Amino acid sequence: MKVLGHLTAMPELPEALKGLRKLAYNLWWSWNPEAAELFQEINPQLWKRFRGNPVKLLLEVDPPRLEVLTATSYPARVQAVVAALDSYLKDRERKEGPLVAYFSAEYGFHSSLPIYSGGLGVLAGDHIKAASDLGLNLVGVGIFYHEGYFHQRLSPEGVQVEVYETLHPEELPLLPVQDQEGHPVRVGLEFPGRTVWLGAYRVQVGAVPVYLLTANLPENTPEDRAITARLYAPGLETRIQQEMVLGIGGVRLLRALGLNPQVFHMNEGHSAFLGLERIRELVAEGHPFPVALELAKAGALFTTHTPVPAGHDTFPLDLVGRYLHGFWERMGTDWEGFVALGLEEKPWGKVFSMSNLALRTSAQAGGVSRLHGEVSREMFHHLWPGLLREEVPIGHITNGVHTWTFLHPRLRRHYAEVFGPDWLRRPEDPATWKVEGLGEEFWRIHRDLRADLVREVRLRLYEQRRRNGESPSRLRQAERVLDPEALTVGFARRFATYKRAVLLFKDPERLLKLLQGPYPVQFVFAGKAHPKDEPGKAYLQELVAKIKEYGLEDRMVVLEDYDMYLARVLVHGSDVWLNTPRRPMEASGTSGMKAALNGVLNLSVLDGWWAEAYNGKNGFAIGDDRVYENEEAQDMADAQALYDVLEGEVLPLFYAKGPEGYSSGWLSMVHESLRTVGPRFSAARMVGEYLRLYRQGQVWAESARGHERVLQAFHRAFPAFYTLGLRAEAPGDLTLNGEPVQVRAYVEGEIPEALRPFLEVQLVVRRSGGGLELIPMTQGEGGRYAVSYRPSRPGSYAYGVRLALKHPITHRVEWVRWA
Numbered sequence: 161m162k163v164l165g166h167l168t169a170m171p172e173l174p175e176a177l178k179g180l181r182k183l184a185y186n187l188w189w190s191w192n193p194e195a196a197e198l199f200q201e202i203n204p205q206l207w208k209r210f211r212g213n214p215v216k217l218l219l220e221v222d223p224p225r226l227e228v229l230t231a232t233s234y235p236a237r238v239q240a241v242v243a244a245l246d247s248y249l250k251d252r253e254r255k256e257g258p259l260v261a262y263f264s265a266e267y268g269f270h271s272s273l274p275i276y277s278g279g280l281g282v283l284a285g286d287h288i289k290a291a292s293d294l295g296l297n298l299v300g301v302g303i304f305y306h307e308g309y310f311h312q313r314l315s316p317e318g319v320q321v322e323v324y325e326t327l328h329p330e331e332l333p334l335l336p337v338q339d340q341e342g343h344p345v346r347v348g349l350e351f352p353g354r355t356v357w358l359g360a361y362r363v364q365v366g367a368v369p370v371y372l373l374t375a376n377l378p379e380n381t382p383e384d385r386a387i388t389a390r391l392y393a394p395g396l397e398t399r400i401q402q403e404m405v406l407g408i409g410g411v412r413l414l415r416a417l418g419l420n421p422q423v424f425h426m427n428e429g430h431s432a433f434l435g436l437e438r439i440r441e442l443v444a445e446g447h448p449f450p451v452a453l454e455l456a457k458a459g460a461l462f463t464t465h466t467p468v469p470a471g472h473d474t475f476p477l478d479l480v481g482r483y484l485h486g487f488w489e490r491m492g493t494d495w496e497g498f499v500a501l502g503l504e505e506k507p508w509g510k511v512f513s514m515s516n517l518a519l520r521t522s523a524q525a526g527g528v529s530r531l532h533g534e535v536s537r538e539m540f541h542h543l544w545p546g547l548l549r550e551e552v553p554i555g556h557i558t559n560g561v562h563t564w565t566f567l568h569p570r571l572r573r574h575y576a577e578v579f580g581p582d583w584l585r586r587p588e589d590p591a592t593w594k595v596e597g598l599g600e601e602f603w604r605i606h607r608d609l610r611a612d613l614v615r616e617v618r619l620r621l622y623e624q625r626r627r628n629g630e631s632p633s634r635l636r637q638a639e640r641v642l643d644p645e646a647l648t649v650g651f652a653r654r655f656a657t658y659k660r661a662v663l664l665f666k667d668p669e670r671l672l673k674l675l676q677g678p679y680p681v682q683f684v685f686a687g688k689a690h691p692k693d694e695p696g697k698a699y700l701q702e703l704v705a706k707i708k709e710y711g712l713e714d715r716m717v718v719l720e721d722y723d724m725y726l727a728r729v730l731v732h733g734s735d736v737w738l739n740t741p742r743r744p745m746e747a748s749g750t751s752g753m754k755a756a757l758n759g760v761l762n763l764s765v766l767d768g769w770w771a772e773a774y775n776g777k778n779g780f781a782i783g784d785d786r787v788y789e790n791e792e793a794q795d796m797a798d799a800q801a802l803y804d805v806l807e808g809e810v811l812p813l814f815y816a817k818g819p820e821g822y823s824s825g826w827l828s829m830v831h832e833s834l835r836t837v838g839p840r841f842s843a844a845r846m847v848g849e850y851l852r853l854y855r856q857g858q859v860w861a862e863s864a865r866g867h868e869r870v871l872q873a874f875h876r877a878f879p880a881f882y883t884l885g886l887r888a889e890a891p892g893d894l895t896l897n898g899e900p901v902q903v904r905a906y907v908e909g910e911i912p913e914a915l916r917p918f919l920e921v922q923l924v925v926r927r928s929g930g931g932l933e934l935i936p937m938t939q940g941e942g943g944r945y946a947v948s949y950r951p952s953r954p955g956s957y958a959y960g961v962r963l964a965l966k967h968p969i970t971h972r973v974e975w976v977r978w979a
């Protein structure tokens with residue numbers, strides 16, 4: 161047949177069940193177990209087959225089944241849950257903070273909407289959910305990838321095969337977005353020699369709408385329709401196209417919807433082109449380029465997510481020149497001024513870096529853990545030459561996870577009984593986690609969840625082997641793997657090499673000795689490697705090969721197709737969550753937080769979030785914060801540390817079971833883990849901290865709007881700053897016995913009037929071992945400055961003198977000239 165179009169007939173729900181549709185189209189259902197249970201109950205087999213997708217379930221379910229349900233107590237429960245959703249939404253009609261547009265290339269909301277690849281997407285999903293819970297005035301912007309991210313199949317040898325499945329928007333909780341006149345929204349994007357049209361779907365996440373762009377429209381050529389087909393499609397050209405869709409198309413979409421966010425938050429650099437589009441808009445309003453840049457920057461916020469250099473997108477300059485041809489003129493600048501915004505000098509030449517662009521077009525920036533903040537300041541120090549490392553304007557907000565998404569419903573109910581109702585309202589408040597009350601009942605639930613995990617592993621492994629055509633004996637063996645009573649270690653995340661999934665096999669002899677010891681222990685692995693990450697794929701194969709080679713298939717299992725569903729199964733049912741990144745490559749990591757919520761103990765390298773969460777009593781550390789001369793030395797030391805901790809601490813503590821059937825020492829550690837991780841590493845705490853930055857962005861954005869003349873004068877005068885000279889008269893090295901040191905300085909050159917209010921001559925003192933003091937020097941006659949300084953405590957100090965220029969809006973030192 162020649163297909164002219166597709167029709168989707170939505171089910172006519174019986175009157176009493178009409179509320180189901182409302183629930184199906186708000187992802188709120190996914191973190192409210194009563195709602196999820198309503199869908200599951202309709203048809204548990206379909207529910208599982210559709211990966212928990214209620215829209216598809218309602219399309220496929222037999223109408224008679226719904227009729228049967230109407231004759232039970234079911235409709236009353238539907239109404240109660242709908243009432244709960246309505247009241248949730250009503251409580252959030254009054255919004256907190258400025259209107260924020262949150263941009264992310266991927267979102268992990270639920271396994272039924274596979275437009276995420278891993279931690280970054282799940283974090284974005286959690287950010288949106290927590291923003292909804294906290295009633296923030298926020299909208300999300302992303303892309304609807306109609307082939308999503310791949311499903312992973314593993315051959316018996318552990319070879320990864322990527323399978324793409326076409327997603328149908330009408331089978332997902334997506335609604336086509338209309339413009340203010342009620343027509344399907346369309347925005348145009350100039351590509352070389354043509355215009356690409358974009359439309360959008362809206363997905364409702366509690367009280368927060370998320371707009372997902374698509375180029376898959378009849379107006380576009382087949383090639384252009386494919387631009388938004390796959391998340392992280394390989395190839396630089398597709399990459400720049402997708403990032404233009406997200407950044408430039410995203411801003412245009414918001415405008416078409418009549419939205420004027422005061423704050424723009426870039427979750428990773430993929431969306432950084434949005435800064436260019438905003439500058440273009442401001443120039444069109446009549447501002448000169450430097451002022452437009454300042455206005456765009458004031459309300460912009462950038463979160464960077466990786467210390468791995470290859471994780472930062474860069475494009476060849478000619479590609480950028482080809483795709484953004486003419487854009488610089490519309491931004492009121494030239495090619496040089498344009499390229500300077502993203503320029504990065506690599507050993508092999510100049511490239512356009514999306515992270516640099518994001519940093520240069522955002523007044524606020526940060527990493528995702530304390531350690532990652534430090535590493536990022538070091539990594540991007542070259543963008544602020546002259547500033548000291550600790551002054552580089554990149555802070556951090558440590559990641560957190562959405563409590564209600566990752567906590568198992570049975571534990572949620574149990575915690576609610578034990579901790580009380582305040583906890584349900586304020587999971588980010590440490591005072592609400594009354595963990596001492598968790599005992600035998602908690603442990604009973606935990607054992608059940610471990611048994612569920614073992615059951616799920618067996619089912620999946622059976623399926624995996626059956627599909628691979630393995631022998632009947634291998635299938636029977638799959639039904640017997642793992643022991644529901646043995647200590648279970650979970651390891652699941654992307655198979656990037658720095659995460660070192662095979663570290664456990666570094667010293668096979670020690671591993672075997674451990675496994676043959678008195679305490680039963682078993683491991684479950686899962687994770688996808690990026691399609692282009694050959695070393696990551698080789699790790700997967702190596703892991704599978706090693707398990708076979710040492711005959712460990714009964715107690716070490718590698719599962720395929722890791723996603724949010726499997727993530728939940730694993731963090732619910734493991735006893736120990738293993739993480740072995742090569743420090744300091746893990747920016748934050750979040751799966752360990754999910755595990756901790758469910759009473760699972762972390763066993764991890766002191767990297768990312770764990771470096772700041774670990775307190776000696778709330779889980780286990782692998783190694784310390786030493787810096788190694790090379791990777792091999794680091795791997796060997798970490799592997800030995802891992803065996804030591806497993807053998808000497810983890811296993812003996814877990815198996816020190818008392819008459820209650822569990823180890824009280826273990827349970828104390830679980831208490832400590834819940835108490836310290838539960839509130840602090842929640843997305844609610846994280847988004848609460850971002851709200852402060854959003855408010856700051858709003859203040860700066862308004863201030864910039866009110867000081868356009870000042871900004872313009874400042875930028876006119878700015879080049880003169882680099883013509884100024886500074887001479888210091890200082891005593892050099894000196895030993896002080898209580899008396900102060902006298903330092904003088906002299907500014908050479910004409911200081912332009914416009915710069916005067918922002919200039920400061922500073923004595924900078926850095927104490928060895930930490931601590932920076934900036935002391936303004938007092939101006940005397942004719943460009944002379946002086947200061948007298950006495951250290952407040954003994955120690956050794958380095959000092960210097962500089963001319964510092966503060967930003968007219970943020971009042972931060974951004975440019976300096978050292979004497």
Ligand SMILES: *Cc1c(COP(=O)(O)O)cnc(C)c1O
Binds near residue numbers: 278282654752
């Ligand atoms: C939480 C999560 C991740 C991130 O795990 P890390 O340990 O932080 O790497 C990746 N994928 C899925 C499906 C997740 O749920």
